[in-house]
Amino acid sequence: MDLNGKKILLGVTGGISAYKSVTLLRLLQKQGAEIRVVMTDASTEFVGPLTFASLTRFPVYTSKELAESSPFRHIDYPRWADLFLIVPCSANTLAKLVHGLADDPVSLCFMAATCPKWVAPAMNSAMYASVAVQNNLRMLKNFENVQVLEASAGFLACGEEGPGRLIEPEEILNRLLVFAENVNPVFKGKKVLISAGRTREAIDTVRYISNSSSGKTAVALASVFLESGFSVTVVKGQMEAEFPPGVQIVSVESALDMHSQIMALASDFDVIVHAAAVADFRPKMVSDKKIKGSSSLLQIELEPNPNILRETVKQKKNGQVIVGFALETDDFEANAIEKLEKSGADLLVLNTPVAKNSGFGFDQVSYALLFDAKRIPPLKMNSKKQLAKEVLDFIKQAWTSSDDFTELHNA
Ligand SMILES: Cc1cc2nc3c(=O)[nH]c(=O)nc-3n(C[C@H](O)[C@H](O)[C@H](O)COP(=O)(O)O)c2cc1C
Structure with missing residues (x-):
């Protein structure tokens, strides 16, 4: 073109x-x-x-x-x-x-x-x-x-060499x-909110519970959405991968922070993609001092974090598309079907880090897109960018074919 x-x-x-x-x-x-x-x-x-x-x-x-x-x-x-x-x-x-x-x-x-x-x-x-x-x-x-x-960087007109x-x-x-x-006319002017990276759940002032998410999938999603005409906002926890210029970034630390930021922003967006690896649990008590090595503490009591995916679905506005992610290490299909049904997400990206050279920190991932609990496609290995493109294709399809999405499409 x-x-x-x-x-x-x-x-x-x-x-x-x-x-x-x-x-x-x-x-x-x-x-x-x-x-x-x-x-x-x-x-x-x-x-x-x-x-x-x-x-x-x-x-x-x-x-x-x-x-x-x-x-x-x-x-x-x-x-x-x-x-x-x-x-x-x-x-x-x-x-x-x-x-x-x-x-x-x-x-x-x-x-x-x-x-x-x-x-x-x-x-x-x-x-x-x-x-x-x-x-x-x-x-x-x-x-x-x-x-x-x-x-x-290179030779500059002023005779010097360097960046600029x-x-x-x-x-x-x-x-x-x-x-x-x-840029697709369907996406022009539309806004996507993507959660990214991993949360940190404090145990004391220097220790925390977290996971191995690198944020690469969220970066692939942000790039593909941006290139397609969306305005992209990211609520990100800790991560190594960097977002391309043009992405609005809100940084958070814990699952509770991520929850409050996403709930405050959600109604302003046409698409929400929950790509962050949010801790399911957090320590019930956070010590305000570093817990001593000699401490007799033997157990950390945990309590559940809010289910951000489900809460955004509960408040979903007409025409909004909500995409969830399900990271599973076993019994993939049954777990993903349950999550799709319980959450009410429009689309669920089942993914697993168990295949070699894929998942956390890699550019490849093993995944399947689920939107109908009766039709479960097999897992396939592809780049995270390809995964992002398929998520975008789903949204395009939803906005151009379903009555549910007509209002937003015509907006
Ligand atoms: C020969 C010459 C070359 C210049 N090259 C640059 C340049 O490459 N980049 C820059 O930021 N300013 C450069 N300047 C300074 C700007 O021209 C100056 O800051 C000016 O006020 C910019 O105005 P503007 O931003 O309204 O165009 C140069 C000045 C001169 C005299």
């Missing part, structure tokens, strides 16, 4: 790599995209607005334009766009985006844009490594609907092609 008919607003800021935005514009046009351009004053010192106006045949939105012909261009251009790309993004503009300044055409359009926004920083490597820029990048990655296209080099226009195009191919 190409970018035929896609409307892209290209923001250009004052950096030496601004000339590469001309190459990007041409690449996008060759794929059939319609482009309009917005520029900061500083960027017009690097590339003339006339270049962009000639290539796009549309007025370039500059600060001069702000006062002249179209007073509402800061609303009209972002509203027109399917995507807002800021390439390159200077350290100065980055700070404005993050801290809510809107005193030039690019930062103004960024604030007014509700479409997906991709930001490609580029600068000298010392600037890029500075605490201010790194903090701002970290914050920007947590903005809803924003992707940061990280700078790479603008991502190549060809690479931006490749990512856009993947994005355009995967």
